[in-house]
Amino acid sequence: MAIFKYSMAEVAANLKSVCDKISYAVTKRTSEYQYYEPRLVAISKLQSTVSIVSAYEAGQRNFGENYINELVEKAFSPLILEKCKQIRWHFIGHLQRNKINKVLSIPNLYIIETVDSDRLANALNNSWPKFRKRNDSKLNVMIQVNTSQEKEKNGCDIAQVSTLVKHVLENCSNLNFMGLMTIGMYGYDIKDGPNPDFICLIKCREKIHDELGIDVKDIELSMGMSSDYEHAIELGSTNVRVGSAIFGARPQKNNQKDII
Numbered sequence: 516m517a518i519f520k521y522s523m524a525e526v527a528a529n530l531k532s533v534c535d536k537i538s539y540a541v542t543k544r545t546s547e548y549q550y551y552e553p554r555l556v557a558i559s560k561l562q563s564t565v566s567i568v569s570a571y572e573a574g575q576r577n578f579g580e581n582y583i584n585e586l587v588e589k590a591f592s593p594l595i596l597e598k599c600k601q602i603r604w605h606f607i608g609h610l611q612r613n614k615i616n617k618v619l620s621i622p623n624l625y626i627i628e629t630v631d632s633d634r635l636a637n638a639l640n641n642s643w644p645k646f647r648k649r650n651d652s653k654l655n656v657m658i659q660v661n662t663s664q665e666k667e668k669n670g671c672d673i674a675q676v677s678t679l680v681k682h683v684l685e686n687c688s689n690l691n692f693m694g695l696m697t698i699g700m701y702g703y704d705i706k707d708g709p710n711p712d713f714i715c716l717i718k719c720r721e722k723i724h725d726e727l728g729i730d731v732k733d734i735e736l737s738m739g740m741s742s743d744y745e746h747a748i749e750l751g752s753t754n755v756r757v758g759s760a761i762f763g764a765r766p767q768k769n770n771q772k773d774i775i
């Protein structure tokens with residue numbers, strides 16, 4: 516099957532358009548959310564390393580992947596190692612504890628956005644010292660929340676978020692808690708009002724503030740994808756995860772071998 520790929524120039528143009536829309540969305544936020552510039556994470560799952568280099572050379576630094584084997588293959592690929600020395604990898608997929616060493620071993624791992632249980636947090640906390648390059652460096656993590664409460668979605672229960680954050684802060688000295696992440700329900704139409712998953716994540720942050728006394732400015736919100744990143748930013752997202760709007764439609768997972 517022929518797989519349509521964007522050229523370098525097209526990826527660069529898409530990236531610029533997304534960055535422009537982000538800047539515009541920022542101006543529409545209420546003043547309480549004007550204090551930061553959201554981070555754009557280019558989600559490159561099932562896309563080629565050549566596409567990643569195209570975006571990197573156009574200035575993009577944060578990239579996200581959600582399959583462990585694919586992330587490992589890309590992060591160690593000679594092309595990425597040579598051309599993308601400052602890349603920051605975000606792991607955004609479901610992490611099984613028996614795969615932790617694999618993901619922690621990659622060069623330029625920036626954050627695990629999908630910690631959803633104290634057992635996973637403990638396992639990351641225990642393993643990180645074997646992999647970190649500097650003695651004092653902590654592993655950045657976000658807590659994934661199942662805001663849509665769908666059985667097939669990962670993430671901790673809404674009611675458990677504060678307890679899990681408290682656990683990370685008190686018992687996981689090798690982890691740096693950065694914020695909350697949600698995927699949410701697919702296909703929500705914002706004509707019906709603000710996305711309830713985003714509102715839910717904002718409420719979780721307020722609860723953490725109330726119960727643990729952490730300044731809300733120190734709790735990031737990772738929410739928003741290609742279809743709704745501008746909306747998410749208006750509501751206060753600090754980290755949007757955008758794939759197809761930059762790289763085009765993804766090939767099927769079973770065609771992955773053809774593209775790397």
Ligand SMILES: *Cc1c(COP(=O)(O)O)cnc(C)c1O
Pocket residue numbers: 558560581607608698740741742756757758759760
């Ligand atoms: C694939 C994926 C994205 C990006 O999706 P697009 O709709 O292509 O922007 C964002 N977040 C997660 C967790 C994903 O798996």
